[in-house]
Amino acid sequence: MAESGSAAQGHRGRLLDNREFLGALFLLPAAILLLGLLAYPLGLGVWLGFTDAKVGSSGQWIGLENFEFLVGDSVFLLSAWNTFIYTFTASVIKFALGLWLALLLNERLPFKAALRAVVLLPFIVPTVLSAIAFWWLYDAQFSVLSWTLVRLGLIDHYIDFLGNPLLARCSVIVANVWRGVPFIAISLLAGLQTIAPSLYEAAAIDGATALQKFRHVTLPLLSPIIAVVMTFSVLFTFTDFQLIWVLTHGGPLNATHLMTTLSYQRGISGGALGEGAAISTAMIPFLLLAVLFSYFGLQRRRWQQGGADR
């Protein structure tokens, strides 16, 4: 650029001090990557959903054919139902346990920092690798859980955790809850720590019981962060893939197939890119719904706290 003298230098300097120009320049690397590999694939995915693309052939526009097929496909409908049940049940349990754990960790405790660090471990290790540990824990023949229950005299034969539809559903939900609770607990703990102790003291002076303080001080002040944390949690759970893929591959009898695992199975393993993309596309409205729901939850709370109601 600067091949000659101070005039060129001065000109370049002015250009680089122009906020609009410099801003565009700084945004360029991120914008190229995000437009090319996030926005474009998002659009391409929707488009593929309307084609009969296969691995190795770009496919023809076939309109709503994929979606018409899926609506009549019992496996897809089952996977959609499973996704809903999985997300709802796991999220509710994660929220309840996460909030409880956050409240426990917010008490006066010895080794508080170390405890908090240890609690987060399930969240930071690779999900696939901890899922393998669960796979081993759920083994039909050698499960240590069954072993313990037999020794305690609670059951008389080993449980086939992943072999029976209902049990398999419960088992994957337990593994998901195990992984998700630390994230929710630590995030909510950060929220709890911002609540001024004087509020609790004021409530105590007014004679509030523990439950009343939780209901009227903790919960309202925590709700903005609850809304964000739960949006993320619902989003992650709804789009979960790894746990199911490792533990059951969608079985038994498709009882644990989620929309993500089904779209992988049909789109990548089966090579029907178009159909797989149609399943992914079908997830988008649900995701939007989840995001909007928590976004408006957030807005309402901001207004309640005297913030601007935009």
Place this chain on the structure above:
Amino acid sequence: MSATDDGMSYLQSLPRRVVTLYVPLAVFLIVLLFPFYWMVITSLKPDAELLAADGNPFWVVAPTLAHFRKLLFDTAYPRWMWNTLQVSVISTFLSLAASVLAAYAIERLRMRGSRTLGICVFLAYLVPPSILFIPLAAITFQLGIFDTRFALIVTYPTFLIPFCTWLLMGYFRSIPFELEECALIDGASRWQILVKIILPLAVPGLISAGIFAFTLSWNEFLYALTFISASENKTVPVGVITELVEGDVYHWGALMAGALMGSLPVAVLYAFFVEHYVAGMTGAVKE
């Protein structure tokens, strides 16, 4: 029990604290940590002990490193570790560089539309890989990078950049404008301001974003599973689940050893930077 409350917990009686606090907390800890204990114990057990019907499964009688040895010398595991490390480090640094520039532009240069851009970044953060992997597979195939580590290096930033940018925007916001104004009056260019004033002050944020991004790429599974098929290009999570599982015979010892070693790098990193990690996680959620 007195008429006071748990907000002032020092007034609580010990038995009450044991029942309402220590016992539930202990149960939480045991449940959260047991799978790790189980991984360690299993990885140290000789095969005979693993499949024995009698004996106490919670303990190992004759610990052995045979599973680790098998993994390190008879499988491509070291190669997968190396791939994962390469992909994670490169995509983390790429994303950090792009995010610092983007976050500074959005938060500090305040050009036209920067508020909208900020919202776009947040929305990009919410797009899950599960709805992108099929079109991305088609794109990487067309670009000719399918089944190479490069496919992962360029796709990981799509979820790392939104996260890092969002986090760094928060950090930059906390740096007073006056510092920049002083530097501008002294004749510093915008670039000098970014490198000499903003970045040194944002080091904690950079570490948080870096640690988090590294962990996210180390743990990534779906893209690596979809885009990579040759064993020598696989990452640890994909390699362990696709290559160590042979037919119906599960080598549980080797699987657990693989899971343990694959978790170790992130666990060690986490142990050193707990505070930064937590700050990153909660910072991204709080804004």
